Amino acid sequence: MSAGKNFLVTGGAGFIGSAVCRHLVSSVGANVTNVDKLTYAGNLASLKPVENAHNYRFAQADVCDDTSILKLLKRDDIDVIMHLAAESHVDRSIDGPAAFIETNIVGTYRLLNAALEYWRQLSGEKKQRFRFHHVSTDEVFGDLPFDSGFFTEETPYAPSSPYSASKAASDHLVRAWHETYGLPVVLSNCSNNYGPYHFPEKLIPLVILNALEEKPLAVYGQGTNVRDWLFVEDHARALVSIATKGRVGESYNVGGNAERRNLSVVEAICDLLDGKKPRQGGKSYRDLITFVADRPGHDRRYAIDTAKIQRELGWEPTETFETGLGRTVDWYLANQWWWGPIRGESYAGERLGRSPEAAE
Numbered sequence: 001m002s003a004g005k006n007f008l009v010t011g012g013a014g015f016i017g018s019a020v021c022r023h024l025v026s027s028v029g030a031n032v033t034n035v036d037k038l039t040y041a042g043n044l045a046s047l048k049p050v051e052n053a054h055n056y057r058f059a060q061a062d063v064c065d066d067t068s069i070l071k072l073l074k075r076d077d078i079d080v081i082m083h084l085a086a087e088s089h090v091d092r093s094i095d096g097p098a099a100f101i102e103t104n105i106v107g108t109y110r111l112l113n114a115a116l117e118y119w120r121q122l123s124g125e126k127k128q129r130f131r132f133h134h135v136s137t138d139e140v141f142g143d144l145p146f147d148s149g150f151f152t153e154e155t156p157y158a159p160s161s162p163y164s165a166s167k168a169a170s171d172h173l174v175r176a177w178h179e180t181y182g183l184p185v186v187l188s189n190c191s192n193n194y195g196p197y198h199f200p201e202k203l204i205p206l207v208i209l210n211a212l213e214e215k216p217l218a219v220y221g222q223g224t225n226v227r228d229w230l231f232v233e234d235h236a237r238a239l240v241s242i243a244t245k246g247r248v249g250e251s252y253n254v255g256g257n258a259e260r261r262n263l264s265v266v267e268a269i270c271d272l273l274d275g276k277k278p279r280q281g282g283k284s285y286r287d288l289i290t291f292v293a294d295r296p297g298h299d300r301r302y303a304i305d306t307a308k309i310q311r312e313l314g315w316e317p318t319e320t321f322e323t324g325l326g327r328t329v330d331w332y333l334a335n336q337w338w339w340g341p342i343r344g345e346s347y348a349g350e351r352l353g354r355s356p357e358a359a360e
């Protein structure tokens with residue numbers, strides 16, 4: 001690894017952040033400081049496999065609190081910041097954009113401030129090797145018509161939702177801190193992730209768990225929207241590669257080369273469950289599928305050209321959509337200890353109780 005060994009991961013109690021922490025701690029052998037505010041989306045149970053490791057520590061903090069972040073950067077002698085903390089759910093951003101502006105834009109700004117102050121007092125090789133890796137989404141590129149090419153790193157930004165607009169704003173801030181102040185940054189824009197420890201309000205875990213409870217499987221519109229799906233552990237490997245070997249000032253698109261219509265995703269889950277946990281009376285889980293009014297501003301298609309990360313960093317996904325989805329269904333069948341408490345709380349709470357729509 002060309003960068004140093006001490007990583008600070010923001011949002012490490014979330015879906016992708018926890019996969020990054022598990023990978024860094026167990027496979028890379030790096031020292032990891034996980035900084036997370038523990039919002040509804042943060043869950044320390046996702047860190048169970050590494051929580052007692054000598055090279056892992058957790059700090060509960062808000063990325064907007066630059067004083068606390070600066071202290072952690074100094075205390076743990078950080079070499080690489082991987083910034084994943086965010087409000088991440090598009091539907092929530094439509095209902096209440098304020099938290100998205102606060103965490104995704106203001107929070108990134110404050111984190112950049114802390115990083116810059118920290119980086120400026122470093123010297124020599126330590127200063128040269130320091131990296132700020134900003135983790136973003138392909139949704140910043142906006143709506144891609146069907147059959148019309150792929151997002152590349154040069155695609156102009158055209159975000160449609162409050163979520164993607166807030167992520168686009170944060171990407172611009174990160175680039176500006178590089179251009180203006182010289183902070184050594186790298187960025188990545190990734191397609192839809194899925195896999196173990198995924199909060200059960202997102203499409204794939206929601207469909208698996210609703211199906212197991214024989215609930216309606218709600219699909220937006222006609223289910224024709226296309227997403228490019230990436231297994232989360234493949235994304236975690238890509239992110240560590242970008243953070244440690246990516247060229248300073250560059251961005252990298254990350255995708256699974258697995259475009260699927262939303263309806264096909266739901267049908268594939270139903271078919272897997274038909275085999276692994278058949279319903280009574282020989283019925284198919286597909287019978288539970290129902291169509292609901294489309295999400296406002298719903299982008300038709302996202303699809304990623306991964307040529308740059310393949311060429312420069314030698315990364316490519318190891319899971320196909322079929323193998324990754326099979327692993328994901330198996331994981332949810334075997335790990336009710338993880339999702340059971342969240343499902344219980346969420347359904348008693350305000351959002352998931354009244355809004356059964358499946359959001360990707």
Ligand SMILES: NC(=O)c1ccc[n+]([C@@H]2O[C@H](COP(=O)([O-])OP(=O)(O)OC[C@H]3O[C@@H](n4cnc5c(N)ncnc54)[C@H](O)[C@@H]3O)[C@@H](O)[C@H]2O)c1
Pocket residue numbers: 010011012013014015016017035036037038039040041042043061062063064083084085086087088089103107135136137138167189190191192193194199
């Ligand atoms: N999920 C995807 O498919 C996907 C795809 C591309 C990019 N991304 C990006 O990857 C990152 C991680 O996504 P995810 O799906 O793991 O999200 P997530 O919602 O599962 O996790 C976000 C984490 O950030 C924490 N957090 C929120 N606000 C915070 C704050 N103010 N201070 C500190 N911590 C805070 C939460 O507690 C949670 O643990 C996000 O930046 C997201 O935009 C996600």
